[in-house]
Amino acid sequence: MAANVKTTSRKASRYAVPVVVVGVAVATVGLVPAFANASGPDLPKVTAQQLIEKIAASDTQQLSGTAKISVDLGLPSMATNLLNRGGISGGSADPQDKLAQLAAGTHTFKVAADGPDRQRLTFLDGKDEYSLIHNGDEAWGYDSKSNEAFHEKNAGARAGEKGKEHKTADRLGSSPAQLAEEALKAAGTTTDVSVGDTAQVAGRDAYQLVLKPKASGSTIGSVQIAVDAKNGVPLRFQVLSSKGGKPILDAGFNKIDFAKPAADTFTFTPPKGAKVREGSDASHGDKAQRRMDSLPIPGLDGLTGAGGAGKGETTVLGEGWASVARIDSGSGKGLKDFEGKANEKGAPKEAKQFLDSLGDKVTGKFGSGRVFSTRVVNALITDDGKVYVGAVDKDTLVKTANAGK
Structure with a gap:
């Protein structure tokens, strides 16, 4: 069943819940068996427009849990190795470096959010941990392997404000909810929007909103958004290839709790002996530009x-x-x-x-x-x-x- 997508006003805070950071698309090995049962739950029928309105009306701002993101863009090994080494900026504690790694492979992390001003994401890849913490106007990135920390003041500044640049808080804000919002904004006359099979994601009953190109020629077969049947929170975001196979991008929860996280979840003090670099370090940007310029493209x-x-x-x-x-x-x-x-x-x-x-x-x-x-x-x-x-x-x-x- 196709539907026209109507523009619906949304509060920015509704889409500030961090689940995964995609930098990109933009997110995978087949995570469907881990998230969904073979036969979905029996839920009341809804139209695509009703499901879109349910997403827009959701006011859930607190959660904690674990999530996975898996990306298979089919990049050549040279590009994949560059991303896995930490992107282009050259600082092991810098969020730009860590988040660049999400463009390839599979990553697991813990997440917590208490509204748009307090968020935490901890990577659980291997024995070493990397954490991103946003608390008010401050943000920290900490790499346990190198014992290095990245600190940024005025972390909540948004791109588009006069004199402001992208801040760590913006990068933490990307989530299935925001991915869903951007996908719906992009859906227009070239897109069929429908409701697919129901699913269970992280133990929660969910509807699935499906966006498909009307015309041929795209490498994207569909975008599927699993939406919590009770509170309208997007729980999983998938991008499927027009040629089949495993998803191009699969980002979603495998465990979630909508209770308010403890306040100390969002506090951070650098460990003794940690090297701390401030986000305003100008030499950092110069190093990033030099490495970008050296790419053989x-x-x-x-x-x-x-x-x-x-x-x-x-x-x-x-x-x-x-x-x-x-x-x-x-x-x-x-x-x-x-x-x-x-x-x-x-x-x-x-x-x-x-x-x-x-x-x-x-x-x-x-x-x-x-x-x-x-x-x-x-x-x-x-x-x-x-x-x-x-x-x-x-x-x-x-x-x-x-x-x-």
Whole structure:
């Protein structure tokens, strides 16, 4: 059954409950057996619009429990290794580093929330622990392995406020609830919205809201949101591939309690001897930029502003699930230049590895180039320095590039 999605006003605090952090999509090994029974519970029938309104009306702000996030984007090993080493910023206690790791593999963590101003997330991967704590205007990140701490004042500042940047609290705020909200905002005339089979998630009866592309060409088969039948809290968020197989992203609870967490859950004092770095450390940002600039990707210098270029220009072609971004680096450097440098004597081995990971040559009205493919994203890198990228299959990507030339 399809439904039109109506815009419903929401209180920001309703979507501040942290369950998992996706940085991305945006989240997996098959977690369905761990979360759902083979036959779902018998629940009263609801329409898609009623279920959307139930999510919007939920005012649950306190919870604690354990959750998992598992991501299988089909990235090449070089990119996966970079993420698992801690992203690009180079600081083991920095939230940016830890959260980047969520873009690949499976991770388990404890979560707690008491409204939009108090949240805690503790990674349980291996014997070492990493915790993120947001309490009012302060945030801490602590890595037990290195005994390093990251501290940030005014952690609640939101992006978009004049003079403000993304803060740790923003990164902690991503959750199945927020993922659901963003998915529903994006659902329009290109999306079928329906109610799927019921399920049990973390021992709770749940409805499942299903979003599917109306047209072909997307690598996304559907988005499925498991919604608590009693209080409307999204308990699990899944992104499924149009080609089947295990989910691309699976983020959700395996245990949850809606009681108010103890106040001391959100307090933190660095252990004796811990090295503490303040979030305002300017050298940190410089190090992140240098590492980003060193990545062997053609045209990246123009997109990131290295060498004073900064002429990147992006145009969106198509609409909805089949939209493609066309990026012109403005650097004057194309794939041919990169291929030449990658094959030079003494070139970094990562450059050759990246080149080898690209697909076959393609040609069209756009010119010629190579297609880089993952389970989710296909990217066409042209010889003249343009990039066409989208969550669409190869044929749709090339067709869109031809039409958008």
